[in-house]
Amino acid sequence: MTRRYYQPDLPQVAGTNFSLDDTEAGHAIRVMRVKPGDHLQLFDGRGRIAIAEVTLVNRKACQCQLLNAPSETEVMQRRVKMGIAFPKGDRCKRMIESLTELGIDTVVPITAERSQRPESEATLQKLRRTIIESCKQSGRNHLMQLKSPQTLEEFASGAVENCRWVADPRGEEPDSATAAQSDGICVLVGPEGGFTDDEVSLATAQGFTSLALGHSILRIETAAIVAGAKAVGAV
Structure with a gap:
């Protein structure tokens, strides 16, 4: 199952390299033990989601590459x-x-x-x-x-x-x-x-x-x- 992470500044263009949000990176590295090649589902809290691939992990940061442009998800009308x-x-x-x-x-x-x-x-x-x-x-x-x-x-x-x-x-x-x-x-x-x-x-x-x-x-x-x-x- 693809793990979910909160990325408030979610990139908009596929292929973009970026660092996972600091708090989320700490959890990903120390608790979930993510490694290069892992796929993560990211959401920005405003309805957009995307898939990213982990490219580099060290003690303090988790580097990723966006695999697809974010897509909008449905929100309740009322x-x-x-x-x-x-x-x-x-x-x-x-x-x-x-x-x-x-x-x-x-x-x-x-x-x-x-x-x-x-x-x-x-x-x-x-x-x-x-x-x-x-x-x-x-x-x-x-x-x-x-x-x-x-x-x-x-x-x-x-x-x-x-x-x-x-x-x-x-x-x-x-x-x-x-x-x-x-x-x-x-x-x-x-x-x-x-x-x-x-x-x-x-x-x-x-x-x-x-x-x-x-x-x-x-x-x-x-x-x-x-x-x-x-x-x-x-x-």
Whole structure:
């Protein structure tokens, strides 16, 4: 099986010689033990893929030659954006992995009355690396976008999608017909304990409709995955 690697500055012309991205090169050399003659599948995170052949390997670099011009891969016509009050630690990492695999387009950490403090830039950078690894594993060629934190009000007021859901135990099943006709879906998932009544009212005033996620009380990461799956299934 051809190994997959992330190459953000993917060359455009077959025959081009280049160095594999530094982080990816370290993994290729020390973990995967690539050698000259090996073929690698490269993706640039923006939907383009190509095959390259390893030409030279040393302790610090992996030199390659592009065997074909990059080709464009299909992307969903309707996008899914999610605003989520992030859980802590490994639970957050697992959530990001699953949302990447599902095909969510954009995730925004949100702060709410019952949420923890906003994620640091260092934490976000680690999670962006998790997104890359999930794309490599799942075969996804478009990186999920992880944005800087916003308040609930900022996120809700900035939503432009014409189908908007807020996860709420008192909600209903989504209107599949409306979702199918939309240009995109925007989903809000709250913190442990859920959104307050005032926060739900704020969201509904911005055009969000309450979305039920089942009869059980769900952890944040589970709720986000269920809501994300409903949104992806609807589009």
